Amino acid sequence: MTSVRRESPESAPRPGTTTQEVTVRRAPNVTAFLAAGAAIGAIAGLLIGALGPGSIAYTRAAIIGFFLMTFLIIGGAVGAIVGLVLDRISVKRARTGAAEVQDVRGGGEHPGA
Template sequence: MNDDREGTTDTAKVRVRRAPKIPVFLIAGGGLGAVVTFIVTALYPTDPNIGFGTLFGYFLIFGIPAGVVVGAVVALLLDRRASKHAQAVDAERIHVDAVPEEVEGEIEQ
């Protein structure tokens, strides 16, 4: 479709960088915290009155948040590193006026 509308262009310097997806790091850190909690709980003998599942569940209260914190720290360190390696590029923005109603009806047909 040929667009004959006129617009104004605007050029600006912008910084482009690859930023980590922080929620992915938080979820992965929580999962890693759960796995480490399972391994540490399994290494030591459990009280038969309490049971392994109850003990593991109790320690998950501490293991998952610790893993989330570790994941957040890793994500923030990678984000800081990415901001140092950001590149400045020229970006062009085109402002186009709205299509008049007469022309809009012709386009739909």
């Protein structure tokens, strides 16, 4: 009696496919961190400008505008730095895996040619 070794359907190579090694990581959206930091900074600047002491030399609107823009820029910078730090951490935690790449064009032929 001969023994025949059959491959399971999952491990058998499919025609037109190759396996490649890929890097998988969860990367944060740095733009979202920048926008969130800017929004929090703008709210803080608005509150500080509106609730702070007044000035004879400047109007209330000028004081609010100054604090709003200053804290908006600082908050955006802090948010971007936090996003970049988290991105750097995600690079260190990256894992490698295997991905099956499938040729959908069918042997290099171009449709319509």
